[in-house]
Amino acid sequence: MTQTVLYSFRRCPYAIRARLAIAISSVHVELREVVLRDKPPSLLDYSSKATVPVLITADQTVIDESIDIMFWALQQADPQSWLYDLNSAQHQLSQQLIENNDGEFKDFLDRYKYADRYPEHPQEYYRQQAEKTLVNLELLLAKNGYLVADKISLADMAILPFIRQFAFVDKAWFDTSPYPLLKTWLDNFLNSDLFSSIMLKYPPWQEGDNVTLFLT
Ligand SMILES: N[C@@H](CCC(=O)N[C@@H](CS)C(=O)NCC(=O)O)C(=O)O
Incomplete structure:
Protein backbone atom coordinates (compact mmCIF):
# COMPACT_ATOMS: atom_id res chain seq x y z
CA MET A 1 0.00 0.00 0.00
CA THR A 2 1.55 3.29 -1.01
CA GLN A 3 -1.58 5.39 -0.72
CA THR A 4 -2.31 7.24 2.53
CA VAL A 5 -5.42 5.70 4.10
CA LEU A 6 -7.90 7.11 6.61
CA TYR A 7 -10.25 4.86 8.56
CA SER A 8 -13.13 7.13 9.42
CA PHE A 9 -16.73 7.26 10.61
CA ARG A 10 -18.83 10.00 9.08
CA ARG A 11 -20.54 11.36 12.22
CA CYS A 12 -17.66 10.93 14.69
CA PRO A 13 -16.45 14.36 15.83
CA TYR A 14 -12.85 13.14 16.08
CA ALA A 15 -13.01 11.78 12.53
CA ILE A 16 -14.67 15.01 11.36
CA ARG A 17 -11.79 17.12 12.68
CA ALA A 18 -9.26 14.83 11.00
CA ARG A 19 -11.13 15.01 7.66
CA LEU A 20 -11.32 18.82 7.92
CA ALA A 21 -7.55 19.14 8.19
CA ILE A 22 -6.99 16.59 5.42
CA ALA A 23 -9.44 18.37 3.13
CA ILE A 24 -7.94 21.83 3.70
CA SER A 25 -4.44 20.48 3.10
CA SER A 26 -5.60 18.76 -0.12
CA VAL A 27 -3.49 15.71 0.71
CA HIS A 28 -4.67 12.75 -1.30
CA VAL A 29 -6.13 10.19 1.12
CA GLU A 30 -8.11 7.01 0.55
CA LEU A 31 -11.18 7.05 2.78
CA ARG A 32 -12.33 3.84 4.43
CA GLU A 33 -15.72 4.37 6.03
CA VAL A 34 -16.06 2.12 9.06
CA VAL A 35 -19.07 0.63 10.84
CA LEU A 36 -18.14 1.03 14.52
CA ARG A 37 -19.82 -2.19 15.66
CA ASP A 38 -18.14 -4.17 12.88
CA LYS A 39 -14.65 -2.73 12.51
CA PRO A 40 -12.47 -4.13 9.73
CA PRO A 41 -9.74 -6.47 11.08
CA SER A 42 -7.04 -4.44 9.31
CA LEU A 43 -8.00 -1.37 11.36
CA LEU A 44 -7.54 -3.37 14.57
CA ASP A 45 -4.20 -4.68 13.29
CA TYR A 46 -2.97 -1.15 12.69
CA SER A 47 -4.23 0.21 16.02
CA SER A 48 -5.21 -1.79 19.07
CA LYS A 49 -7.08 1.26 20.40
CA ALA A 50 -9.92 0.27 18.07
CA THR A 51 -11.08 3.85 17.63
CA VAL A 52 -11.45 6.04 14.57
CA PRO A 53 -9.93 8.03 13.02
CA VAL A 54 -6.74 6.15 12.14
CA LEU A 55 -4.40 7.35 9.40
CA ILE A 56 -1.80 5.14 7.74
CA THR A 57 0.75 7.19 5.85
CA ALA A 58 2.35 6.02 2.62
CA ASP A 59 5.44 4.95 4.61
CA GLN A 60 3.18 2.91 6.94
CA THR A 61 3.30 5.24 9.94
CA VAL A 62 0.14 4.76 12.00
CA ILE A 63 -1.44 7.87 13.52
CA ASP A 64 -4.38 7.01 15.77
CA GLU A 65 -5.13 10.29 17.54
CA SER A 66 -7.31 12.75 15.67
CA ILE A 67 -5.36 15.81 16.77
CA ASP A 68 -2.13 14.23 15.54
CA ILE A 69 -3.79 13.54 12.18
CA MET A 70 -4.66 17.25 12.02
CA PHE A 71 -1.03 18.20 12.71
CA TRP A 72 0.20 15.68 10.15
CA ALA A 73 -2.10 17.04 7.43
CA LEU A 74 -1.26 20.66 8.18
CA GLN A 75 2.43 19.86 8.08
CA GLN A 76 1.91 18.62 4.50
CA ALA A 77 0.14 21.86 3.58
CA ASP A 78 -1.46 24.66 5.58
CA PRO A 79 -2.91 26.93 2.89
CA GLN A 80 -5.22 28.83 5.26
CA SER A 81 -2.63 29.12 8.04
CA TRP A 82 -4.54 27.14 10.65
CA LEU A 83 -1.19 26.67 12.43
CA TYR A 84 1.36 28.77 10.63
CA ASP A 85 0.46 32.31 11.75
CA LEU A 86 -0.07 31.67 15.44
CA ASN A 87 2.24 33.12 18.08
CA SER A 88 3.27 31.11 21.14
CA ALA A 89 0.50 32.50 23.39
CA GLN A 90 -2.06 31.55 20.75
CA HIS A 91 -0.55 28.08 20.43
CA GLN A 92 -0.76 27.68 24.19
CA LEU A 93 -4.39 28.82 24.31
CA SER A 94 -5.18 26.52 21.42
CA GLN A 95 -3.69 23.57 23.28
CA GLN A 96 -5.59 24.42 26.49
CA LEU A 97 -8.89 24.71 24.64
CA ILE A 98 -8.41 21.39 22.85
CA GLU A 99 -7.43 19.66 26.11
CA ASN A 100 -10.52 21.00 27.84
CA ASN A 101 -12.68 20.02 24.86
CA ASP A 102 -11.38 16.46 24.65
CA GLY A 103 -11.42 16.04 28.43
CA GLU A 104 -13.99 17.73 30.62
CA PHE A 105 -16.29 19.04 27.88
CA LYS A 106 -16.47 15.70 26.05
CA ASP A 107 -17.24 13.90 29.32
CA PHE A 108 -20.18 16.20 30.05
CA LEU A 109 -21.28 16.12 26.41
CA ASP A 110 -21.51 12.31 26.53
CA ARG A 111 -23.46 12.47 29.79
CA TYR A 112 -25.77 15.15 28.39
CA LYS A 113 -26.33 13.17 25.18
CA TYR A 114 -26.82 9.82 26.88
CA ALA A 115 -28.27 11.12 30.18
CA ASP A 116 -30.39 7.96 30.65
CA ARG A 117 -27.12 6.00 31.09
CA TYR A 118 -25.98 8.39 33.87
CA PRO A 119 -28.99 8.61 36.18
CA VAL A 148 -7.63 32.20 19.39
CA ALA A 149 -7.17 34.70 16.55
CA ASP A 150 -9.11 36.94 14.17
CA LYS A 151 -9.36 34.06 11.71
CA ILE A 152 -10.05 30.35 11.73
CA SER A 153 -7.26 28.23 13.15
CA LEU A 154 -6.66 24.71 14.39
CA ALA A 155 -8.59 25.16 17.66
CA ASP A 156 -11.79 26.23 15.86
CA MET A 157 -11.71 23.22 13.59
CA ALA A 158 -10.73 20.81 16.36
CA ILE A 159 -13.58 21.98 18.61
CA LEU A 160 -16.46 22.83 16.22
CA PRO A 161 -17.41 19.17 15.55
CA PHE A 162 -18.04 18.72 19.28
CA ILE A 163 -20.10 21.91 19.58
CA ARG A 164 -22.12 20.62 16.63
CA GLN A 165 -22.80 17.42 18.55
CA PHE A 166 -23.72 19.39 21.68
CA ALA A 167 -26.08 21.67 19.73
CA PHE A 168 -28.00 18.77 18.19
CA VAL A 169 -28.68 16.98 21.48
CA ASP A 170 -31.49 19.51 22.02
CA LYS A 171 -31.51 21.91 19.08
CA ALA A 172 -34.57 23.80 20.34
CA TRP A 173 -32.76 24.58 23.60
CA PHE A 174 -29.54 25.47 21.82
CA ASP A 175 -31.35 27.85 19.47
CA THR A 176 -32.63 29.88 22.41
CA SER A 177 -29.44 29.67 24.46
CA PRO A 178 -27.58 32.88 25.34
CA TYR A 179 -24.52 32.30 23.12
CA PRO A 180 -25.12 34.39 19.98
CA LEU A 181 -21.51 34.42 18.76
CA LEU A 182 -21.13 30.70 19.32
CA LYS A 183 -24.32 30.05 17.33
CA THR A 184 -23.13 32.18 14.41
CA TRP A 185 -19.68 30.54 14.54
CA LEU A 186 -21.33 27.10 14.41
CA ASP A 187 -23.82 28.08 11.67
CA ASN A 188 -21.06 29.47 9.46
CA PHE A 189 -19.17 26.22 9.88
CA LEU A 190 -22.20 24.01 9.16
CA ASN A 191 -22.97 26.04 6.03
CA SER A 192 -19.40 26.02 4.74
CA ASP A 193 -18.29 24.23 1.58
CA LEU A 194 -15.47 22.68 3.57
CA PHE A 195 -17.87 21.04 6.01
CA SER A 196 -20.19 19.83 3.22
CA SER A 197 -17.22 18.37 1.38
CA ILE A 198 -16.18 16.19 4.31
CA MET A 199 -19.70 15.05 5.22
CA LEU A 200 -20.47 13.26 1.96
CA LYS A 201 -21.90 9.78 2.51
CA TYR A 202 -19.79 6.79 1.54
CA PRO A 203 -20.72 3.13 1.73
CA PRO A 204 -18.85 1.17 4.42
CA TRP A 205 -15.47 -0.12 3.29
CA GLN A 206 -14.94 -3.85 3.48
CA GLU A 207 -11.73 -5.84 3.64
CA GLY A 208 -10.67 -6.64 0.10
CA ASP A 209 -12.76 -3.88 -1.44
CA ASN A 210 -11.02 -2.56 -4.48
CA VAL A 211 -13.26 0.46 -4.69
CA THR A 212 -11.13 3.39 -3.70
CA LEU A 213 -12.74 6.60 -2.57
CA PHE A 214 -10.63 9.68 -2.18
CA LEU A 215 -11.26 12.34 0.37
CA THR A 216 -9.51 14.96 -1.74
N1 LIG B 1 -8.64 10.11 21.31
C1 LIG B 1 -9.19 9.55 20.09
C2 LIG B 1 -10.67 9.27 20.33
C3 LIG B 1 -11.38 8.69 19.12
C4 LIG B 1 -12.73 8.08 19.48
O1 LIG B 1 -13.05 7.89 20.65
N2 LIG B 1 -13.54 7.75 18.45
C5 LIG B 1 -14.78 7.05 18.70
C6 LIG B 1 -15.85 7.37 17.68
S1 LIG B 1 -16.39 9.07 17.77
C7 LIG B 1 -14.54 5.57 18.55
O2 LIG B 1 -13.92 5.13 17.61
N3 LIG B 1 -15.06 4.76 19.49
C8 LIG B 1 -14.90 3.33 19.44
C9 LIG B 1 -16.20 2.63 19.23
O3 LIG B 1 -17.26 3.27 19.27
O4 LIG B 1 -16.16 1.41 19.01
C10 LIG B 1 -8.94 10.52 18.96
O5 LIG B 1 -8.85 11.73 19.20
O6 LIG B 1 -8.80 10.09 17.80
Whole structure:
Protein backbone atom coordinates (compact mmCIF):
# COMPACT_ATOMS: atom_id res chain seq x y z
CA MET A 1 0.00 0.00 0.00
CA THR A 2 1.55 3.29 -1.01
CA GLN A 3 -1.58 5.39 -0.72
CA THR A 4 -2.31 7.24 2.53
CA VAL A 5 -5.42 5.70 4.10
CA LEU A 6 -7.90 7.11 6.61
CA TYR A 7 -10.25 4.86 8.56
CA SER A 8 -13.13 7.13 9.42
CA PHE A 9 -16.73 7.26 10.61
CA ARG A 10 -18.83 10.00 9.08
CA ARG A 11 -20.54 11.36 12.22
CA CYS A 12 -17.66 10.93 14.69
CA PRO A 13 -16.45 14.36 15.83
CA TYR A 14 -12.85 13.14 16.08
CA ALA A 15 -13.01 11.78 12.53
CA ILE A 16 -14.67 15.01 11.36
CA ARG A 17 -11.79 17.12 12.68
CA ALA A 18 -9.26 14.83 11.00
CA ARG A 19 -11.13 15.01 7.66
CA LEU A 20 -11.32 18.82 7.92
CA ALA A 21 -7.55 19.14 8.19
CA ILE A 22 -6.99 16.59 5.42
CA ALA A 23 -9.44 18.37 3.13
CA ILE A 24 -7.94 21.83 3.70
CA SER A 25 -4.44 20.48 3.10
CA SER A 26 -5.60 18.76 -0.12
CA VAL A 27 -3.49 15.71 0.71
CA HIS A 28 -4.67 12.75 -1.30
CA VAL A 29 -6.13 10.19 1.12
CA GLU A 30 -8.11 7.01 0.55
CA LEU A 31 -11.18 7.05 2.78
CA ARG A 32 -12.33 3.84 4.43
CA GLU A 33 -15.72 4.37 6.03
CA VAL A 34 -16.06 2.12 9.06
CA VAL A 35 -19.07 0.63 10.84
CA LEU A 36 -18.14 1.03 14.52
CA ARG A 37 -19.82 -2.19 15.66
CA ASP A 38 -18.14 -4.17 12.88
CA LYS A 39 -14.65 -2.73 12.51
CA PRO A 40 -12.47 -4.13 9.73
CA PRO A 41 -9.74 -6.47 11.08
CA SER A 42 -7.04 -4.44 9.31
CA LEU A 43 -8.00 -1.37 11.36
CA LEU A 44 -7.54 -3.37 14.57
CA ASP A 45 -4.20 -4.68 13.29
CA TYR A 46 -2.97 -1.15 12.69
CA SER A 47 -4.23 0.21 16.02
CA SER A 48 -5.21 -1.79 19.07
CA LYS A 49 -7.08 1.26 20.40
CA ALA A 50 -9.92 0.27 18.07
CA THR A 51 -11.08 3.85 17.63
CA VAL A 52 -11.45 6.04 14.57
CA PRO A 53 -9.93 8.03 13.02
CA VAL A 54 -6.74 6.15 12.14
CA LEU A 55 -4.40 7.35 9.40
CA ILE A 56 -1.80 5.14 7.74
CA THR A 57 0.75 7.19 5.85
CA ALA A 58 2.35 6.02 2.62
CA ASP A 59 5.44 4.95 4.61
CA GLN A 60 3.18 2.91 6.94
CA THR A 61 3.30 5.24 9.94
CA VAL A 62 0.14 4.76 12.00
CA ILE A 63 -1.44 7.87 13.52
CA ASP A 64 -4.38 7.01 15.77
CA GLU A 65 -5.13 10.29 17.54
CA SER A 66 -7.31 12.75 15.67
CA ILE A 67 -5.36 15.81 16.77
CA ASP A 68 -2.13 14.23 15.54
CA ILE A 69 -3.79 13.54 12.18
CA MET A 70 -4.66 17.25 12.02
CA PHE A 71 -1.03 18.20 12.71
CA TRP A 72 0.20 15.68 10.15
CA ALA A 73 -2.10 17.04 7.43
CA LEU A 74 -1.26 20.66 8.18
CA GLN A 75 2.43 19.86 8.08
CA GLN A 76 1.91 18.62 4.50
CA ALA A 77 0.14 21.86 3.58
CA ASP A 78 -1.46 24.66 5.58
CA PRO A 79 -2.91 26.93 2.89
CA GLN A 80 -5.22 28.83 5.26
CA SER A 81 -2.63 29.12 8.04
CA TRP A 82 -4.54 27.14 10.65
CA LEU A 83 -1.19 26.67 12.43
CA TYR A 84 1.36 28.77 10.63
CA ASP A 85 0.46 32.31 11.75
CA LEU A 86 -0.07 31.67 15.44
CA ASN A 87 2.24 33.12 18.08
CA SER A 88 3.27 31.11 21.14
CA ALA A 89 0.50 32.50 23.39
CA GLN A 90 -2.06 31.55 20.75
CA HIS A 91 -0.55 28.08 20.43
CA GLN A 92 -0.76 27.68 24.19
CA LEU A 93 -4.39 28.82 24.31
CA SER A 94 -5.18 26.52 21.42
CA GLN A 95 -3.69 23.57 23.28
CA GLN A 96 -5.59 24.42 26.49
CA LEU A 97 -8.89 24.71 24.64
CA ILE A 98 -8.41 21.39 22.85
CA GLU A 99 -7.43 19.66 26.11
CA ASN A 100 -10.52 21.00 27.84
CA ASN A 101 -12.68 20.02 24.86
CA ASP A 102 -11.38 16.46 24.65
CA GLY A 103 -11.42 16.04 28.43
CA GLU A 104 -13.99 17.73 30.62
CA PHE A 105 -16.29 19.04 27.88
CA LYS A 106 -16.47 15.70 26.05
CA ASP A 107 -17.24 13.90 29.32
CA PHE A 108 -20.18 16.20 30.05
CA LEU A 109 -21.28 16.12 26.41
CA ASP A 110 -21.51 12.31 26.53
CA ARG A 111 -23.46 12.47 29.79
CA TYR A 112 -25.77 15.15 28.39
CA LYS A 113 -26.33 13.17 25.18
CA TYR A 114 -26.82 9.82 26.88
CA ALA A 115 -28.27 11.12 30.18
CA ASP A 116 -30.39 7.96 30.65
CA ARG A 117 -27.12 6.00 31.09
CA TYR A 118 -25.98 8.39 33.87
CA PRO A 119 -28.99 8.61 36.18
CA GLU A 120 -26.99 10.13 39.10
CA HIS A 121 -27.97 13.56 37.76
CA PRO A 122 -30.71 14.97 35.53
CA GLN A 123 -29.81 15.85 31.95
CA GLU A 124 -29.88 19.60 32.72
CA TYR A 125 -27.08 19.13 35.23
CA TYR A 126 -24.76 17.73 32.54
CA ARG A 127 -25.77 20.47 30.14
CA GLN A 128 -25.02 23.14 32.74
CA GLN A 129 -21.59 21.65 33.39
CA ALA A 130 -20.85 21.62 29.66
CA GLU A 131 -22.06 25.22 29.42
CA LYS A 132 -19.02 26.37 31.41
CA THR A 133 -17.06 25.66 28.25
CA LEU A 134 -19.63 27.44 26.07
CA VAL A 135 -19.37 30.56 28.25
CA ASN A 136 -15.61 30.58 27.81
CA LEU A 137 -15.83 30.04 24.03
CA GLU A 138 -18.39 32.86 23.73
CA LEU A 139 -15.99 35.22 25.56
CA LEU A 140 -13.11 34.23 23.30
CA LEU A 141 -15.20 34.75 20.17
CA ALA A 142 -16.14 38.23 21.46
CA LYS A 143 -12.51 39.06 22.17
CA ASN A 144 -10.78 37.51 19.16
CA GLY A 145 -13.34 37.00 16.40
CA TYR A 146 -12.50 33.28 16.33
CA LEU A 147 -11.27 31.20 19.24
CA VAL A 148 -7.63 32.20 19.39
CA ALA A 149 -7.17 34.70 16.55
CA ASP A 150 -9.11 36.94 14.17
CA LYS A 151 -9.36 34.06 11.71
CA ILE A 152 -10.05 30.35 11.73
CA SER A 153 -7.26 28.23 13.15
CA LEU A 154 -6.66 24.71 14.39
CA ALA A 155 -8.59 25.16 17.66
CA ASP A 156 -11.79 26.23 15.86
CA MET A 157 -11.71 23.22 13.59
CA ALA A 158 -10.73 20.81 16.36
CA ILE A 159 -13.58 21.98 18.61
CA LEU A 160 -16.46 22.83 16.22
CA PRO A 161 -17.41 19.17 15.55
CA PHE A 162 -18.04 18.72 19.28
CA ILE A 163 -20.10 21.91 19.58
CA ARG A 164 -22.12 20.62 16.63
CA GLN A 165 -22.80 17.42 18.55
CA PHE A 166 -23.72 19.39 21.68
CA ALA A 167 -26.08 21.67 19.73
CA PHE A 168 -28.00 18.77 18.19
CA VAL A 169 -28.68 16.98 21.48
CA ASP A 170 -31.49 19.51 22.02
CA LYS A 171 -31.51 21.91 19.08
CA ALA A 172 -34.57 23.80 20.34
CA TRP A 173 -32.76 24.58 23.60
CA PHE A 174 -29.54 25.47 21.82
CA ASP A 175 -31.35 27.85 19.47
CA THR A 176 -32.63 29.88 22.41
CA SER A 177 -29.44 29.67 24.46
CA PRO A 178 -27.58 32.88 25.34
CA TYR A 179 -24.52 32.30 23.12
CA PRO A 180 -25.12 34.39 19.98
CA LEU A 181 -21.51 34.42 18.76
CA LEU A 182 -21.13 30.70 19.32
CA LYS A 183 -24.32 30.05 17.33
CA THR A 184 -23.13 32.18 14.41
CA TRP A 185 -19.68 30.54 14.54
CA LEU A 186 -21.33 27.10 14.41
CA ASP A 187 -23.82 28.08 11.67
CA ASN A 188 -21.06 29.47 9.46
CA PHE A 189 -19.17 26.22 9.88
CA LEU A 190 -22.20 24.01 9.16
CA ASN A 191 -22.97 26.04 6.03
CA SER A 192 -19.40 26.02 4.74
CA ASP A 193 -18.29 24.23 1.58
CA LEU A 194 -15.47 22.68 3.57
CA PHE A 195 -17.87 21.04 6.01
CA SER A 196 -20.19 19.83 3.22
CA SER A 197 -17.22 18.37 1.38
CA ILE A 198 -16.18 16.19 4.31
CA MET A 199 -19.70 15.05 5.22
CA LEU A 200 -20.47 13.26 1.96
CA LYS A 201 -21.90 9.78 2.51
CA TYR A 202 -19.79 6.79 1.54
CA PRO A 203 -20.72 3.13 1.73
CA PRO A 204 -18.85 1.17 4.42
CA TRP A 205 -15.47 -0.12 3.29
CA GLN A 206 -14.94 -3.85 3.48
CA GLU A 207 -11.73 -5.84 3.64
CA GLY A 208 -10.67 -6.64 0.10
CA ASP A 209 -12.76 -3.88 -1.44
CA ASN A 210 -11.02 -2.56 -4.48
CA VAL A 211 -13.26 0.46 -4.69
CA THR A 212 -11.13 3.39 -3.70
CA LEU A 213 -12.74 6.60 -2.57
CA PHE A 214 -10.63 9.68 -2.18
CA LEU A 215 -11.26 12.34 0.37
CA THR A 216 -9.51 14.96 -1.74
N1 LIG B 1 -8.64 10.11 21.31
C1 LIG B 1 -9.19 9.55 20.09
C2 LIG B 1 -10.67 9.27 20.33
C3 LIG B 1 -11.38 8.69 19.12
C4 LIG B 1 -12.73 8.08 19.48
O1 LIG B 1 -13.05 7.89 20.65
N2 LIG B 1 -13.54 7.75 18.45
C5 LIG B 1 -14.78 7.05 18.70
C6 LIG B 1 -15.85 7.37 17.68
S1 LIG B 1 -16.39 9.07 17.77
C7 LIG B 1 -14.54 5.57 18.55
O2 LIG B 1 -13.92 5.13 17.61
N3 LIG B 1 -15.06 4.76 19.49
C8 LIG B 1 -14.90 3.33 19.44
C9 LIG B 1 -16.20 2.63 19.23
O3 LIG B 1 -17.26 3.27 19.27
O4 LIG B 1 -16.16 1.41 19.01
C10 LIG B 1 -8.94 10.52 18.96
O5 LIG B 1 -8.85 11.73 19.20
O6 LIG B 1 -8.80 10.09 17.80
